[in-house]
Amino acid sequence: MNFKKIRTIFFAAAFSMLSFTNVYAASYTIKPYDSLYKIGLLFKTTPDTIMKNNNLATSQIYPNQVLKIDSKTYTVQPSDTLYLIAKKYNISIDALIAANNTARYIYPGQILNIPGGIVFKGTSSTKSPIVPYTQSDLDLLARLVTAEAETEPYTAKVAVAAVVLNRVKSSQFPSTIKDVIYEKSSGYYQFTPVSNGWINKTASADSKKAALEALYGSDPTKGAIYYFDDSATNKWLWSRPLALKVGKMIFTY
Known part of the structure; x- marks a missing residue:
């Protein structure tokens, strides 16, 4: 019997088991x-x-x-x-x-x-939100997130809220959460849930949390101001620089 060969096989098997984690x-x-x-x-x-x-x-x-x-x-x-x-x-x-x-x-x-990533550098709950808000604003923002992204990944929920806040901070759009969400352009609401009534649905717990994360600095899009479903056919929307794609949602600058 070749004990040296058996020992080699034993150690190889043991190493294989230890390596499998x-x-x-x-x-x-x-x-x-x-x-x-x-x-x-x-x-x-x-x-x-x-x-x-x-x-x-x-x-x-x-x-x-x-x-x-x-x-x-x-x-x-x-x-x-x-x-x-x-x-x-x-x-x-x-x-x-x-x-x-x-x-x-x-x-x-x-x-x-x-870790393979980075430390979050947004604001924490001990600091100020990136834009002023009331509880009514938070509820409205969370309801928009629910209407737009309830079936989408959590990252998409945070991203939807972030787009609203990025608009608030931009000179191209109104300067409050409520005014951004209810804004009209050429007679049409900017956000479909406002026109179809889905904005009035109760916000989910995940949507509330996503809205708060965005209010305190989380932005997976890094500054996007538009989003749409990947089934959209609007060429102008698709022509915008891509910021993030998650689930069925596209976020652009």
Whole structure:
């Protein structure tokens, strides 16, 4: 019997089993003021993917909740520092800290998540919204999101709200949320739900959260001022520079 050959086969099989790990092997503990959008940016994924991988029925999350995340991990060695680990993986120290809810102190044997994305730089709940709003404005914005994107991915919901706010900030459009949503151009409302009455439907919980995220700085479109369904035939809309495509929705500048 060739024991050397058997040993080689055994170690190869063992290595294969050790190398096969669940794609969602990493875990992330929710911090106060976290959102699926922010976590998605950090780990270079989408809110909808996180929801699917964790069997979440809604985007509601809470502090200290643990989520499964698709992320590389690294075991800290005795000579390691956050700087050296961040440099090794070409990521920022801030991202490394954010992905692990850790202080700047690390210890040998500690397992760290290695994020593939960036730290959210929008405003937090302790700062001011990007445009002034009332509770009535928030409800109206959330109702528009519900009417336009209720069956679309969560990112699309945030993007719809962001487009409204981008218009508020633009000199091309009215300067309040209500006036933007109810604006008419050449006798027609800018947003279809206003003309067909869907704007009057009660806003969903996800739409309210998406509206709040946009109000406090989240903008997956990075400045878009138009959106439409991918079945649209308007050539002028399709001629606009593309900002984002998510689900069946197109967002343009």
